Amino acid sequence: MSTAELTLTERPGKDAACCAPLVREGIRPAAAADLARTFKALGDPARVQLLSLVAAHEGAEACVCDLTEPVGLAQPTVSHHLKILVDAGLLTREKRGRWAYYAVVPGALDRLGALLTESTVP
Amino acid sequence: MSTAELTLTERPGKDAACCAPLVREGIRPAAAADLARTFKALGDPARVQLLSLVAAHEGAEACVCDLTEPVGLAQPTVSHHLKILVDAGLLTREKRGRWAYYAVVPGALDRLGALLTESTVP
DNA sequence: TGCATCCATCGACCACCTTCGATCAAAGGG
DNA sequence: CCCTTTGATCGAAGGTGGTCGATGGATGCA
Numbered sequence: 001m002s003t004a005e006l007t008l009t010e011r012p013g014k015d016a017a018c019c020a021p022l023v024r025e026g027i028r029p030a031a032a033a034d035l036a037r038t039f040k041a042l043g044d045p046a047r048v049q050l051l052s053l054v055a056a057h058e059g060a061e062a063c064v065c066d067l068t069e070p071v072g073l074a075q076p077t078v079s080h081h082l083k084i085l086v087d088a089g090l091l092t093r094e095k096r097g098r099w100a101y102y103a104v105v106p107g108a109l110d111r112l113g114a115l116l117t118e119s120t121v122p
Numbered sequence: 123m124s125t126a127e128l129t130l131t132e133r134p135g136k137d138a139a140c141c142a143p144l145v146r147e148g149i150r151p152a153a154a155a156d157l158a159r160t161f162k163a164l165g166d167p168a169r170v171q172l173l174s175l176v177a178a179h180e181g182a183e184a185c186v187c188d189l190t191e192p193v194g195l196a197q198p199t200v201s202h203h204l205k206i207l208v209d210a211g212l213l214t215r216e217k218r219g220r221w222a223y224y225a226v227v228p229g230a231l232d233r234l235g236a237l238l239t240e241s242t243v244p
Numbered sequence: 245t246g247c248a249t250c251c252a253t254c255g256a257c258c259a260c261c262t263t264c265g266a267t268c269a270a271a272g273g274g
Numbered sequence: 275c276c277c278t279t280t281g282a283t284c285g286a287a288g289g290t291g292g293t294c295g296a297t298g299g300a301t302g303c304a
């Protein structure tokens with residue numbers, strides 16, 4: 001699968017564009033599961049820190065060896081968390097030479113943020 | 123405690139306002155933990171659906187008996203999830219008469235969304 | 245060719261989380 | 275005053291998730 005895609009706007013008939021993605025008449029269970037899968041990826045301190053480290057790193061990318069020491073976790077653990085972030089569609093992985101470079105997916109955080117914002121307008 | 127508060131902007135010297143909360147030079151571990159705690163609360167399909175149901179309900183509030191059937195879970199399970207959302211600062215609980223009314227905390231989702239948006243500006 | 249480095253995978257361990265039935269306290273109606 | 279309703283809590287069962295050491299594949303350097 002290609003990491004959810006967060007399709008919350010597709011609704012057949014009913015109302016059109018009202019207020020927000022989350023604030024509808026109940027959100028379809030499948031869409032809720034997709035959303036929850038993304039949030040779960042961000043539901044660990046180490047992963048939030050890793051995401052921040054990658055984004056703030058020079059060139060907006062970082063390899064595992066750059067991240068292991070700042071988060072204070074063993075290398076296998078860091079690799080594990082990075083894989084989860086990649087599977088969630090928040091990071092990309094590119095292998096160059098001996099290193100694996102991780103970078104933040106351009107619009108990922110913005111799209112997720114947009115799903116939460118503009119939720120409480122009358 | 124009063125549910126984190128998500129104070130990510132407080133930094134002593136260094137740079138001032140640059141691009142975004144998440145995208146800094148590394149986010150302090152404590153702040154990462156706070157953020158992760160909130161995301162973890164949203165990391166379950168049932169809770170995302172419950173949040174949506176409450177927000178979309180008439181009057182922007184709902185009692186447990188309104189939510190049990192739509193999510194297809196037992197009443198103790200729904201109460202459990204609602205408690206987690208309240209502890210995360212996303213819902214409020216007010217007991218009126220025999221019922222407990224849950225409502226979305228006004229700016230909660232917007233504040234969380236703002237932390238994710240505006241993250242990838244050069 | 246031999247060796248060091250980087251990193252993903254594996255296996256195991258422990259903790260936590262989700263879910264439910266049973267139970268109990270509080271409130272209201274007859 | 276008893277009985278029903280609402281919902282929180284408890285305890286148990288099963289599943290999931292985080293962490294690490296050990297291992298192995300791939301790459302580059304000497």
